[in-house]
Amino acid sequence: MRNGCNPSDFISGVIQKVPPSGIRRYFDLASEIDDVISLGVGEPDFVTPWHIREACIHSLECGETSYTSNYGMIELREELSNYHSSAYGVSYDSNSEILVTSGVSEGLDLAIRAITNPGDEIIIPQPCYVAYVPAVMFSGGVPVMVTTKMENNFKLTPEELEAAITPRTKAVLMNYPNNPTGATMGKADLEAIADIVSEHDIMVISDEVYDCLTYNGGHSSFSSLDGMKERTILLNGFSKAYAMTGFRLAYAMAPPEIIAAMMLIHQYSMLCAPVTAQVGAIEALKNGMHEMKSMVRDYDRRRHLIVSGLNKIGLDCFEPKGAFYVFPSVSNTGLSSEAFAERLLNEQKVVTIPGNIFGDAGNGFLRCSYATSREEIEEALSRIEIFVNKL
């Protein structure tokens, strides 16, 4: 008779410290109810444009099924380099400064692991995407939360950043346009952050996956600011702009030393991003601009619809200028984010995500995604109105 074991004793202490995702619980709750209208989805409702899918099908027909360069296909890196130089005026060398990753999620993990020693602090403005804090914890780093505020349109202010910096600070992790708030930061806002970053000699990890989804004026890329290219690890991908979430295709741009460090991890963990997805990404960059812009205009119209609808109901929200989320405050209803979201789901079958899932800074808010059809947004708004009026 051999000794029995308790598998949970084998889980690493680092992982045990990471709390389970709060979003998981909402998924389970919502899955039990039929005919829900979901404003809880963080991905486009469009199917990937046909020309991109067709290019992938053709590539499979041609038997393009092998590994690619660890860095990603050179043709893709060249297209990416061209895109960044024409869109933001920043030139990245396709051989040494670009790494194709499996989603921004992988890029984020690589970026943090590449620069973080145990005990190093990474500053995370909140509310933020759910993976940021765990990604820092996985690397043994210490996440330092900064609360951004609705009165500042959820922008990170230079004062808030400076107050969080200590001698252990390694980097700040920025995400504008922002999930979950839809906040954007213009060039002048970012310049003020760049001053602090340079003064305190820290790096910036800039997740710009929503760069194409900005309304009323274009996106400012952090590395395009004077002197910031060498301090920026830029992360971006194809999921949001080109409705390619399931392809898991993204990229990192950074100074050669940083890309080399990220590449060390990538080559031994992921090896390379899927070849079919890379072919789709090349097609997206070459021929996808027109359809992408048409999707963005569609989001823009829904944005107007949902912002005015929520404000009319009495759930105050500032006008988000990017991504596809609105972040209304529910504090004047007297309910917590969680109570509001859960009762709304049970009583009116509308899925929203309580803001506190994106950090304590999101307490009192809801994330509503407008990446869903206009009819569904209108129906959701009328159900939310009924719910609020009954409170």
Place this chain on the structure above:
Amino acid sequence: MGLLGMDEGTRHILECLEEDARLSHEKIATLTGLSVDEVNKRIKEMEDSGVIRRYKTIVDWDLAGDENVYAIIELKVTLERNLGYQNLVNRLSKFPEVRSARLLSGQYDLSLTVCGKSMKEVAFFVAEKISTLEQVQHTATHFVLKTYKEDGIFLYEQEHTGRLVVTP
């Protein structure tokens, strides 16, 4: 108006109407962030200038049980001195049977879509009214067997893949 370029607001209005011509001006104002007055003004201007020709419905006549027959007629023509295509197109287009008329590049000059009650009626129409015109050298009649997509709209059910109800 087209010559002066088009701003984002106007493009939004046109895209809204192209997708659903029955949208109220109030709804369009909400969707575009423009005032209702501004939307009224811009739509009126575009109606007056002909940018917006008319509002119509895309009908799946087959599904409605209509027995009409459609054909695409290609025409090879000779032009009269001093008279361009316009004169001929004008004569052709006045027939109510002619639903669309286009000038094409390539082997044929003009393409018409013709509608009739039967194949026989369409064939006779082409033989009697079109082929007999002096400028028409040659015609080729292609009967439409089934329409799959009309003006960007699919006339059959599209495959539908669901998303998860909650994602981060």
